[in-house]
Amino acid sequence: MKFFVDTADVDAIRELADLGMADGVTTNPSLILKSGRDILEVTREIAEMISGPVSAEVVALEADAMIAEGRKLAKIAPNIAVKVPLTWDGLKTCRVLSDEGTMVNVTLCFSANQALLAAKAGATFISPFIGRLDDMNLDGMDLIRDIREIYDNYNFKTEILAASIRTVNHVTQCALTGADVMTAPSNVIKALASHPLTDKGLEQFMKDWAKTGQKIL
Numbered sequence: 001m002k003f004f005v006d007t008a009d010v011d012a013i014r015e016l017a018d019l020g021m022a023d024g025v026t027t028n029p030s031l032i033l034k035s036g037r038d039i040l041e042v043t044r045e046i047a048e049m050i051s052g053p054v055s056a057e058v059v060a061l062e063a064d065a066m067i068a069e070g071r072k073l074a075k076i077a078p079n080i081a082v083k084v085p086l087t088w089d090g091l092k093t094c095r096v097l098s099d100e101g102t103m104v105n106v107t108l109c110f111s112a113n114q115a116l117l118a119a120k121a122g123a124t125f126i127s128p129f130i131g132r133l134d135d136m137n138l139d140g141m142d143l144i145r146d147i148r149e150i151y152d153n154y155n156f157k158t159e160i161l162a163a164s165i166r167t168v169n170h171v172t173q174c175a176l177t178g179a180d181v182m183t184a185p186s187n188v189i190k191a192l193a194s195h196p197l198t199d200k201g202l203e204q205f206m207k208d209w210a211k212t213g214q215k216i217l
């Protein structure tokens with residue numbers, strides 16, 4: 001499963017990229033706001049830092065304007081994936097940009113039927129939002145499982161990019177379910193390394209090592 005980092009914070013991306021933990025990046029208007037940076041400038045900086053797909057989202061709501069914005073964003077770098085919302089106009093935009101050879105990430109997906117439409121419109125990625133479904137007392141993972149089954153039934157090439165990931169358990173479930181990609185904030189990715197038994201075991205090893213009086217260096 002590929003790991004994308006869900007942020008426009010270049011320092012957080014760099015730290016994960018240096019470790020080989022950032023196969024791509026996703027941003028959205030809220031994350032651009034949080035970064036306090038200009039969208040074109042920060043997207044260019046991220047796209048130079050990461051060789052994988054970097055999603056940058058259009059903000060127009062009507063297809064012609066979305067297509068124009070998408071073309072402008074796509075010009076930033078060859079690894080830009082234009083992010084469009086899962087609306088009818090977003091699907092039109094997806095078709096046009098995909099046919100032009102631009103990667104498209106269809107975002108704000110909350111149902112299997114929406115995911116089916118995105119695949120038929122030629123999306124490179126479909127972004128089902130797990131956490132926001134969980135927030136409504138629904139099971140976001142059910143959606144990932146349904147989309148996996150549908151895409152496999154018909155051999156759709158669109159990659160399932162599990163989004164709105166809030167917990168380390170979401171990551172495990174996505175990997176078990178066969179999501180192609182998951183995008184998560186850097187704190188969730190870093191939390192994957194934590195385990196209380198690791199901390200406890202290390203503490204004991206350090207105590208015993210100190211008693212040996214030895215040094216390695």
Ligand code: E4P
Nearest residue numbers: 006026027028132163164165
């Ligand atoms: C995905 O591309 C979105 O940017 C993101 O995962 C949304 O997450 P949130 O629901 O935590 O805002």
